[in-house]
């Protein structure tokens with residue numbers, strides 16, 4: 001028989017975070033803990049369907065006026081408008097001046113991808129694959145690949161995490177912006193930076209915006225955790241709104257995977273803020289072309305859930321409460337873990353656990369210590385030392401703290 005025409009296809013390495021979850025699932029040890037996956041878990045270690053989502057799902061199921069016709073290419077209008085509104089704020093000048101547009105996308109990833117495709121085709125010249133794209137060091141690993149697959153050839157990193165001080169390297173970041181070629185694209189985490197859990201303060205954002213404006217750098221916000229950083233939607237959108245007030249044109253990719261718990265429904269939105277309505281409409285017309293050949297038109301269920309929730313004051317209030325429940329549980333796990341490590345006398349300082357925000361913490365564990373945690377303790381975390389605080393529960397906190405203590409004291 002002739003060899004397969006695919007015989008020369010090399011096997012791609014597995015995606016680390018999904019591999020980690022698969023390994024966790026296969027682990028038969030009763031003590032096992034998954035601190036890898038980027039999803040919320042209850043104190044029982046279970047996924048959570050938000051009560052408001054359950055309620056709205058029932059409303060949708062009982063609404064006989066709905067059907068399964070195709071949505072418009074750019075998505076459900078009520079979803080797009082409401083999603084952009086929670087990013088930009090009710091009284092956003094950009095909304096009032098009618099110079100924003102939105103594209104419903106398949107998750108935050110889809111929003112990033114549509115934005116990246118557009119920029120490659122139409123930004124800084126046509127098909128300018130040489131425009132540098134800067135991602136934070138470290139960042140969510142998909143940022144690189146999404147922009148590379150969209151055709152960008154020059155993906156660079158900017159300084160972000162200062163390992164020694166376990167905080168933001170503001171000066172390194174600003175220096176990189178000063179040195180970047182004009183019109184470079186900068187991917188900025190809007191809040192709850194993944195994986196470090198460290199965000200610039202408002203004053204630091206102001207410094208960032210000043211340099212970006214002077215150097216003609218393009219901000220592309222990635223907002224995957226609005227509500228998770230502080231528990232408040234408005235506080236978490238501060239940076240995005242500040243950039244509007246400073247007159248920037250920018251993109252903002254929003255994910256509703258985490259703050260609505262709609263991971264597998266793939267609900268995202270790409271907000272475009274431009275100088276005027278005419279510019280935005282031309283941009284959207286090109287984005288429509290990109291969507292048409294990518295997924296043609298988006299799925300409706302998740303977008304309906306989000307649109308229904310955001311457009312009713314009562315449901316909106318319920319949702320904000322649900323978000324706060326998640327954010328508060330994360331805060332509690334942070335303080336509980338920190339106090340356990342401190343009372344065990346685990347070498348090092350652990351204040352960063354409570355200073356960091358959002359779902360993740362960068363523990364500072366090195367790859368060997370991570371390996372010890374997985375192999376000896378059945379506690380799964382990313383090689384970078386990132387842990388998902390939601391994987392902690394009142395039942396496993398002692399075990400996790402004791403295991404971190406052992407990893408740090410036994411393995412250098």
Ligand SMILES: Cc1ncc(COP(=O)(O)O)c(C=O)c1O
Pocket residue numbers: 038106107108109110140189194222224255256257263267268
């Ligand atoms: C920083 C960041 N951006 C984007 C996403 C993508 O989210 P989605 O699942 O909605 O595509 C994630 C998800 O983990 C993320 O952490």
